[in-house]
Amino acid sequence: MNQLRLGIIATGNIARRLATAMQNSTTCKLVAASSRSKEKAHSFAAEFKIDAVMGYEALLERDDIEAVYVATPHPQHHEWCLKAIAAGKHVLCEKPLAMNPVEAEEMMAEAKTKGVLVLEAFMYRFHPQTRKLVGLLAAKTIGEVCWIHTDFGFAADYDPAGRLFSNTLGGGGILDVGCYTISMARLIAGAATDQLFLDPIAIHAMGRLNENEGTDWLAGAMLKFPSDVFATVRCATRFALGQGVWIEGTLGTIEVNEPWFAGCRGASICVKTKNMEITYKTEIATDLYSFMLDEFAECVRDSHRESTMMSSADSIGNMRAMEEWYRQIGVSY
Numbered sequence: 001m002n003q004l005r006l007g008i009i010a011t012g013n014i015a016r017r018l019a020t021a022m023q024n025s026t027t028c029k030l031v032a033a034s035s036r037s038k039e040k041a042h043s044f045a046a047e048f049k050i051d052a053v054m055g056y057e058a059l060l061e062r063d064d065i066e067a068v069y070v071a072t073p074h075p076q077h078h079e080w081c082l083k084a085i086a087a088g089k090h091v092l093c094e095k096p097l098a099m100n101p102v103e104a105e106e107m108m109a110e111a112k113t114k115g116v117l118v119l120e121a122f123m124y125r126f127h128p129q130t131r132k133l134v135g136l137l138a139a140k141t142i143g144e145v146c147w148i149h150t151d152f153g154f155a156a157d158y159d160p161a162g163r164l165f166s167n168t169l170g171g172g173g174i175l176d177v178g179c180y181t182i183s184m185a186r187l188i189a190g191a192a193t194d195q196l197f198l199d200p201i202a203i204h205a206m207g208r209l210n211e212n213e214g215t216d217w218l219a220g221a222m223l224k225f226p227s228d229v230f231a232t233v234r235c236a237t238r239f240a241l242g243q244g245v246w247i248e249g250t251l252g253t254i255e256v257n258e259p260w261f262a263g264c265r266g267a268s269i270c271v272k273t274k275n276m277e278i279t280y281k282t283e284i285a286t287d288l289y290s291f292m293l294d295e296f297a298e299c300v301r302d303s304h305r306e307s308t309m310m311s312s313a314d315s316i317g318n319m320r321a322m323e324e325w326y327r328q329i330g331v332s333y
Contacts, residue, residue, distance in 0.1 A: 003029035004297040006092075007065040009056045009080055011035045011044040014094055015071035018121075019048045021289035027297035034059035056080060060087040067300065069121070070094060073163050074170030075333070078103040081118060085110045090300050091118045092292075096179045099170060099333050101319040108312040117305050119296050120315040122183055126291040127262035129282040130187075133245075133254070133269055137191040141271055142249030145192035148231035150181035152260055153218070153241025158210075164237045165213050167333060171237075172215035174207075174326045178235035180260050182321050184245055185223055185231040186314070196308060198225050199317045207329035210238075214331060221325050263288055 004027060008015045011033050022030040032051035035041035045052035053059045059068065060083060067090035070080050078098050084091050091111070097120045098104040111118040124130055137145065153173065156164050165171040190197035200223040207219035217238040223231040234241055245256040252273030258264050263284040270279045299307050306312060 002301075003027060004090075004300055005029050005031045005064060005066045006069055007031055007053070007059045007062065007067075008033040008044075008069045008071055009059060009084070010071040010073075010076075011040050012071060015069070016044070016047075018069055018071070018289055018293075019044075019050075021287045021293060023048070024287065025290055025293050028293045031065055032059060032062065057083070060084055060089060066090060067092065067117075067296070074175055075099055075168070078107060081107045082110055085114050085116055085118065088114065088116060090116045090296075092121050092296050093118060094121050096120075096175050096319065096322065097315045098319055099175075100323050101316055104316045104319040108316060111312070112305065115305065117296070117299050117307075118312065119292075119299070119307055120310055120318075121292060122180070122310055123289050123292045124180070124260050124262045125183070125187070125310050126295050127288060128284065128291070129256075129262035129267060129269065130259075132280060132282065133256060134187070134191040136254060136269070136271065137188060137247070138194065140249075141252070142247065142254055142273060143251030145188065145229055145247060145249050147248040148185050148188050148229070149233075149246045150184045150231070150244075150259070151234050151241045152177040152180050152243045153234060153236030153239055155240040156237050158238065160212055165210055165215055167213045167215050170333060171213060172217075172219075172326065172331055173235040173237040174216055174219050174322055174331070176235075176237060177260075178216075178219060178233065178325065179318060179322055181233035181235055182221075182223070182325065183318050184259060185233050186318060186321065188245075188247060189225040189229045189231065192229060193227055196311065197314045197317065198229075200225050200231075200321055203321060203324045203328065205325045205328035207331075209330060216326065216329060216331055219325065219329055221328075223321075258282075261288060
């Protein structure tokens, strides 16, 4: 299979992380990276031995690029995904897909009209560890799922102008890492009921805000899904909550110690029931992001405009849940 030729829009840390993964990819080839800063474009291009492009528009005009990775701050995802779609490029968009569900719906509708793929870059969703977890749930290893708990929080140094805190840059824990916790809860609730995902029918949220910027430092929510499956989700950018997933069922429990950086050193899934305790070691040397790149490239090559591992309906549903979460605690963008 020929490698899918990609360009990167914006050259921040997450762009560098994906570019690193692409260096060893057999399915994707990084061709160029664009920045609004000539210095940043050339520095990034030199590091990865690719073309430097001044300006995002110029990247979209190149005929040798089939797809783009949108790595801008959150509020710019909508604009540059739409422009990439209009240019006929397939899009891998950094999470969260948008700032609200209206933006997400417009992006996906335009992609469908144009016949291109838009895939939200939740890297953990494509990893074998996550597929193993879904398989355990589908097999009713712990019986019927009753309760789900997901955490993703860290304590960053406060920078009011930084992307983690600035309202104009889409700061706050919910959009940055809460998107993972609610995505996983929806995935597990779906797997427990033989569906690809499930949307909550009720959300009750609370949080602590940064008074200057009005973005969330610490947030939690309780979700109710159909069939009386419940979940608690937590996130933080100023408090070291750590990370993990815990699932309680009628026959036992499942714990995932490294859900987001799946496959990293020491990663495992621990299953406990009355009759057994087994730990599945999920550590793997293969780059976490490579599985997402493979799925993106294969969907494009096979003319699939949806991925079963991260569909447009799934992305829109996650955005709806996040908007309700941040709205309830008083965050406004």
